[in-house]
Amino acid sequence: DAGITQSPRHKVTETGTPVTLRCHQTENHRYMYWYRQDPGHGLRLIHYSYGVKDTDKGEVSDGYSVSRSKTEDFLLTLESATSSQTSVYFCAISESGGSSGVRAFFGQGTRLTVV
Amino acid sequence: GQQLNQSPQSMFIQEGEDVSMNCTSSSIFNTWLWYKQDPGEGPVLLIALYKAGELTSNGRLTAQFGITRKDSFLNISASIPSDVGIYFCAGTDYGGSQGNLIFGKGTKLSVKP
Numbered sequence: 001d002a003g004i005t006q007s008p009r010h011k012v013t014e015t016g017t018p019v020t021l022r023c024h025q026t027e028n029h030r031y032m033y034w035y036r037q038d039p040g041h042g043l044r045l046i047h048y049s050y051g052v053k054d055t056d057k058g059e060v061s062d063g064y065s066v067s068r069s070k071t072e073d074f075l076l077t078l079e080s081a082t083s084s085q086t087s088v089y090f091c092a093i094s095e096s097g098g099s100s101g102v103r104a105f106f107g108q109g110t111r112l113t114v115v
Numbered sequence: 116g117q118q119l120n121q122s123p124q125s126m127f128i129q130e131g132e133d134v135s136m137n138c139t140s141s142s143i144f145n146t147w148l149w150y151k152q153d154p155g156e157g158p159v160l161l162i163a164l165y166k167a168g169e170l171t172s173n174g175r176l177t178a179q180f181g182i183t184r185k186d187s188f189l190n191i192s193a194s195i196p197s198d199v200g201i202y203f204c205a206g207t208d209y210g211g212s213q214g215n216l217i218f219g220k221g222t223k224l225s226v227k228p
Contacts, residue, residue, distance in 0.1 A: 031214055042121075042203060042220035043158070050214050058215065090157055097213030101165055102146050104205070104216055106157035 003027050004107040006091050012113045019078040021110050023091030025071075031094040032074040033058075033104065034066060036087040043090065049074055050097060081114045088112075121204050121219030127227040128194045136222040137188040138204030147180050147187035148205040152221075158203055162189070184209065199224050 003026030013019050023032060034046040035058075045058030047066040055066050063085060065077045078085055088111050092104040121138045128134055138147070146165055150158035162173050164180035164187060171178055178189045187206070191198055204219040 033214070033216060035218075040220070043205075043218040045215065045217060048214040048216070056212060056214060059217070092157075092216075094216070098207030098211065098215070099145050099209075099213060101163070102148070102207055102213075102216060103160060103163050104148065105160060106150075108157050109155075 004091060004093055006107040006110050008110060010111045012115060013081050015082060015114055016080050019081050021076045021089055023074045023107060025093045027093060028071060029093040029095045031097055033092040034076045035090045037090060038087050083114050086112060086114045119204060119217060119219035121222055123222055125223040127225050129227045130195060132194050134191040134194050135188060136202060137186060138219050139186040143184040143209040144206040145209045146207045149178050149189045150203040150205060152201045196226060199226055
């Protein structure tokens with residue numbers, strides 16, 4: 001398995017509270033991604049990073065922010081959690097980007113419930 | 116935004132049957148990836164394709180990067196019960212950002228009752 005650790009694995013939080021999910025990698029890969037997975041929607045890209053302090057928005061970035069201060073860590077923050085953000089969140093890593101041979105490997109996921 | 120259309124949405128398999136699924140995009144892609152996801156797990160990379168026309172196998176799985184660069188297919192030969200799961204295609208748009216790796220909605224493989 002690729003060295004990817006997501007924490008926490010499960011979390012229940014109240015509407016309006018801030019939440020931070022952590023993705024930690026030991027592979028020294030340049031690219032890191034956050035996806036959410038919901039029934040009927042597949043995997044939707046929230047944000048991605050192509051280097052330390054280099055991030056960009058994905059398809060469903062509203063209500064989410066990210067930070068990458070070290071190569072190995074990519075944090076996803078929900079500033080004020082809403083029930084629509086109840087989902088399973090996956091982190092992925094890739095050594096290369098789109099035109100250079102992307103091969104993304106996924107973590108085990110974090111199940112977040114907003115009540 | 117960019118979308119991948121994956122079909123079929125679901126299918127039933129009987130052991131020993133061959134299975135085929137495909138993915139299409141509205142724009143040219145420079146990468147096609149195929150993943151399998153089991154319940155409660157993260158997706159696992161099966162096959163990666165980087166050139167138009169490329170045909171790659173991984174055991175009983177074969178995938179091809181369409182010649183138009185707008186589609187890809189995955190075949191599973193002689194299916195077995197452990198092939199059950201959800202299969203996703205993913206790719207990066209040729210004209211898009213390097214990191215914009217998007218996914219189809221998946222094909223769910225189940226066993227015929």
